[in-house]
Amino acid sequence: MLFFFSVPTSMSQSVWSNSKMLSSSNICLVGCSAEHLSSFQPHHVSSDVSDVSGTLHKDNDYMLGESAPHSSGEAGSTLICSHDRELNPARDGTTTRHPSPALRSCDHHDWNLNNGHQAKRARVENIIKGMTSSPAMRCTEVMTNQYEEKGCMQENERIQELPLHQQLEGQYRQLGQLRTKLNHVDDGTETTYSITEDKYLTCNDSPDTSPSRDRIKLMADVLKYELSRAVSRSVDYIFKSIPLLQTSPNHDGSVETDLSLQSPPSLSCFGNPEVQDPDVQTEALSLVMQKPRLETPDKLRAHPHPKPPVPFPVDSTLQEDVPPEKNQNAVRQQSLRYQTKLDTHWSSVKVRSKVNSRSVRSPQTHTVSVDPVLLENLCLPRVKIEPDSLVKNSLYMLNEGLTTNHLKKAKLMFFYTRYPSSLVLKMCFHDVQFTRCITSQLIKWFSNFREFYYIQMEKFARHALVEGVADVRGLTVGRESELFRALNMHYNKANDFQVPDRFLEVAEITLREFYIAISLGKDRDPSWKKAIYKVICKLDSDVPADFKSHHSG
DNA sequence: TCGGCCCCTG
């Protein structure tokens, strides 16, 4: 049963600060179907549905009674607000990003640096700039770097003299070559680069069309790939160049290195707080950073890169002239070096607050002082390296961060659970190494999902009131309703997932809760939504076993 | 103090 209690406004104003006052008016919607709410008519009720005692616990006990199958109720569903187009602001995803003027500025690199050290610095600066500039800029720079590495300078210069759209065309032609090269490199391996996915391979290269969304996607994917590689090289560079850069003998004959204090200007963002706010930089890095990507022996053989353009010191044991067996050992050894260094830092990392995120000089000798906050923000999972499995599946090992597939999966999970417990998250995302960073990101995702969900609910509820919907029974959520379409577009954009009926019921309940609350004028209370959250959090369903199986997507 | 959540902002 659903009970309504009359609660003075003055009480509802303070319910969250004095939660015990309303403990007797606890309204439990567990097992409450939409029909219970359907009898509600705002003009008949002078009550308050606030139950705000306690917090929105995500304990599993709110699942009780929720796993029973529910009738769809679809037959009776009516189309609510379907005539209202302005409720749904354009979110069709067709927005085309206009080519940034930055696309033209490919020529700011000074690739004529006649000295290897300067070239390295220039390269690092370009990468850092690429991390902080616009996506289009980054993409162009990455592409530029790629082709300059391949001796395509002349082609780029020719392109830059063309009108903008022709520049893009030209770059896409080059992109096609890059794509071919990447496909060749990735032959026979299952990688995370969406560039190798079929749908991107179908990208046509018709020269007379403006840049299509597929092409932008393709560019973005190349960007991701290249950024990932570049950052990987950066980490490698840091680790490998520290002794070269900063080794200074101590009085006792030991060697002390400190990147944070003496890093070269081009690497200042990794440790020099005076040049760039470390938080800003780590923020940017956290968006693009993946685990240092180790190239497999196959890749190394298939990609005999010319040495000069490689800006970062390459482990000599990984050069292409090394026999494959040795390369495997080299990969293993390099991975172990990463692991050792990362573990060294992780074990000594004490999470510090933002205001204390400056690099600190390690008091120990024989250690390297890399800002632990940087490492923390890099979302570098602790790598458990199994030597035997390393060579077999190094790519899997390197792909422990959250991917777009994980995001898609999380969105689909939202159809079942709006407030997943960390246990559920761990069960459903068991293919990722759970660090605090990963956990926080997943929680944040669901927080964002809820935010969108409740915003839609409030919007449609308010519109129903404006439209003069007098009876809450007139508020239903069917698969054809605008509200469901908006939600489905957000969480199931590809529309390739059968949304459970239960979600429609929960959505309907939520919509009615908002409608009731607004009609009662409860939205004058700044915390009026919390009562609704309290109700909705009890309506989570169990996530199907499929989500807990071994494939993430 | 910490984690979780909401809210706001970009």
Added chain:
DNA sequence: CAGGGGCCGA
């Protein structure tokens, strides 16, 4: 979607 601030309960 991510970052950050504020709030609250454990």
